[in-house]
Amino acid sequence: MNDIPWLGIRDLARAMAARQLSPVEAVRAHLERIDRLDGRLHSFIAVFADAALDAARSAEQAVVTGWSLGPLHGVPVAVKDLFAVRGSPTTAGCSFLKEPAAQDCTVVARLRAAGAVLLGKLNLHEFAYGPEGVNVHFGTPWNPWDATTPRIPGGSSSGSGVAVAAGLAPLGMGSDTGGSIRIPAACCGTVGLKPTYGRVSRAGVLPLAWSLDHAGPLTRSVADAAVVLGAIAGHDPADPSSSTAPVPDYVAGLDAPVKGLRVGLLREHVEQAAPEVAAAVEQAAEVLKQLGCEVQDVAVPTARYSLAASYAILAAEALASHEPLLHRHGAQYTADARRRLLAARCLTAGDRIQGERVRSLIRTEINSLLQRVDCLLSPTLPVPAPPVGVTEVQIGSRRESLRVALTACTRLFNLSGHPVICLPCGFSSEGLPLSLQLAGRAFDEATVLRLAHAYESATDGHRRRPPVG
Amino acid sequence: MLDYLVRDLAHEFALSAEDRAAIHQMMLRIREVVAQLNELPLTDVEPASVYKVVP
Numbered sequence: 001m002n003d004i005p006w007l008g009i010r011d012l013a014r015a016m017a018a019r020q021l022s023p024v025e026a027v028r029a030h031l032e033r034i035d036r037l038d039g040r041l042h043s044f045i046a047v048f049a050d051a052a053l054d055a056a057r058s059a060e061q062a063v064v065t066g067w068s069l070g071p072l073h074g075v076p077v078a079v080k081d082l083f084a085v086r087g088s089p090t091t092a093g094c095s096f097l098k099e100p101a102a103q104d105c106t107v108v109a110r111l112r113a114a115g116a117v118l119l120g121k122l123n124l125h126e127f128a129y130g131p132e133g134v135n136v137h138f139g140t141p142w143n144p145w146d147a148t149t150p151r152i153p154g155g156s157s158s159g160s161g162v163a164v165a166a167g168l169a170p171l172g173m174g175s176d177t178g179g180s181i182r183i184p185a186a187c188c189g190t191v192g193l194k195p196t197y198g199r200v201s202r203a204g205v206l207p208l209a210w211s212l213d214h215a216g217p218l219t220r221s222v223a224d225a226a227v228v229l230g231a232i233a234g235h236d237p238a239d240p241s242s243s244t245a246p247v248p249d250y251v252a253g254l255d256a257p258v259k260g261l262r263v264g265l266l267r268e269h270v271e272q273a274a275p276e277v278a279a280a281v282e283q284a285a286e287v288l289k290q291l292g293c294e295v296q297d298v299a300v301p302t303a304r305y306s307l308a309a310s311y312a313i314l315a316a317e318a319l320a321s322h323e324p325l326l327h328r329h330g331a332q333y334t335a336d337a338r339r340r341l342l343a344a345r346c347l348t349a350g351d352r353i354q355g356e357r358v359r360s361l362i363r364t365e366i367n368s369l370l371q372r373v374d375c376l377l378s379p380t381l382p383v384p385a386p387p388v389g390v391t392e393v394q395i396g397s398r399r400e401s402l403r404v405a406l407t408a409c410t411r412l413f414n415l416s417g418h419p420v421i422c423l424p425c426g427f428s429s430e431g432l433p434l435s436l437q438l439a440g441r442a443f444d445e446a447t448v449l450r451l452a453h454a455y456e457s458a459t460d461g462h463r464r465r466p467p468v469g
Numbered sequence: 470m471l472d473y474l475v476r477d478l479a480h481e482f483a484l485s486a487e488d489r490a491a492i493h494q495m496m497l498r499i500r501e502v503v504a505q506l507n508e509l510p511l512t513d514v515e516p517a518s519v520y521k522v523v524p
Contacts, residue, residue, distance in 0.1 A: 302509070305505055305506060305508075305509060307502055307505075308502050308503050308504075308505040308506045309506065311499055311502050311503050312503050312506065315499065326482060327481075327482070330482045330483070331483070335487070335488065335491070338482075338488065339488055339491045339492050339495060340495060342478050342482065342484075342488075342492055343492045343495035343496050343499060344499070345474050345477075345478055345496075346471060346474055346496040346499055346500060347499065347503065351503050351506065353516050354503075354506035354507065354511060355503075355506060356516030356517045357506075357509075357511040357514040357515070357516050357517070358506055358509065358511070359516075359517040360514055360515060360516060360517040361509070361511075361514060363517060
């Protein structure tokens with residue numbers, strides 16, 4: 001029972017299919033762990049214990065009767081509380097959204113169709129509008145890698161990062177507008193996958209910025225991310241951004257050789273990272289070379305304008321999506337969210353167009369690079385998770401706004417829409433996880449997953465567990 | 470111009486003096502960052518289409 005919460009999705013599904021583990025046992029083990037630890041971790045906003053046990057009993061019955069099992073049959077999962085779940089409010093981490101959702105969002109419906117059992121809904125930065133992952137309404141999720149100092153869990157999908165890292169769920173679904181899957185994954189030492197824009201439906205996921213929002217999984221292994229992507233990807237007419245591109249079998253290609261793959265190292269992002277982060281990514285590049293990859297330095301010159309483009313696009317879209325709510329509930333937003341959203345009124349239509357032009361340049365530059373290389377390698381974050389409350393970080397000889405630093409390497413791929421996976425690549429001198437990200441061609445998640453899986457298999461950073469019970 | 474924007478916002482959303490001061494500072498920062506977009510020769514660049522990445 002003690003080790004069940006540390007089993008990955010593939011291991012859980014295999015054990016259940018072989019009748020070595022029952023879905024009820026698996027769900028009970030996770031619920032027990034949530035009950036024991038989440039009073040301090042604050043990763044869940046809602047736990048559906050009774051519904052999860054009912055679903056687990058049905059899943060168990062299906063195993064007994066030999067019913068055809070989906071890839072997530074009986075696997076306990078959780079979703080960021082931005083994803084609609086029928087009968088439960090989508091709080092978005094705020095204090096006033098309490099209306100139960102009429103139906104499941106597409107991702108939840110697909111998870112259930114694949115056999116998953118929903119444990120509950122996960123904490124987040126209020127309205128997914130912040131990279132630190134703090135939350136005054138539900139308690140800031142505790143980064144499990146430091147037992148004494150509260151460090152940021154990373155946001156906005158902070159509950160997803162903490163729950164997965166601490167063994168409370170093998171999957172936490174997240175959303176990513178400027179890095180909100182990858183930042184908590186990096187801070188908490190998990191895998192995080194932002195698929196290509198259009199690959200996974202956002203229908204029923206509360207929007208922050210339509211043209212930048214992506215939905216994707218946080219898991220403890222690359223293979224688990226591949227399983228989940230296979231279950232949730234594919235066209236959805238309910239999401240106008242949804243692609244009709246075919247969905248390959250992501251798991252089948254995981255073990256294919258990576259020898260000969262060409263990897264571009266985004267040198268500027270490495271040089272702008274803290275020394276121990278840069279060293280870890282350089283070391284990862286060496287591992288990829290040992291696996292037979294060709295690694296070369298590359299650059300995205302217009303990336304230096306990604307912050308300005310993000311301001312012009314993200315802030316404008318976020319204000320547009322929130323304005324009706326702000327009129328009704330402005331006083332109930334935290335001051336930080338209210339002020340940041342409303343400050344976007346200073347943006348002009350011209351700013352937006354300039355931002356979109358820069359986005360066009362960035363997308364073209366990345367597409368051009370990906371003609372020469374198969375994947376792009378960079379740090380996920382320039383620093384390990386700092387303490388909660390810090391607003392600036394020291395990176396080498398310069399001080400930088402924490403919010404700007406946290407999205408420095410991630411926001412580029414929200415603007416471009418390319419798929420990116422992040423995964424652990426070592427630990428800092430303080431024992432905090434370090435993370436790299438691998439980006440690939442649009443709709444070529446398969447190559448990104450294959451290379452990440454090869455790196456993960458050759459290293460052991462993902463095997464270490466955080467110091468929680 | 471920002472003063473007018475903040476005043477209108479304060480009226481529309483019943484903002485406190487603290488909100489107004491903080492929003493003014495944030496607007497200054499946004500304008501400073503967004504001004505960088507004008508450093509680039511963008512006249513001949515077509516703006517990105519939101520859904521261009523989607524086949």
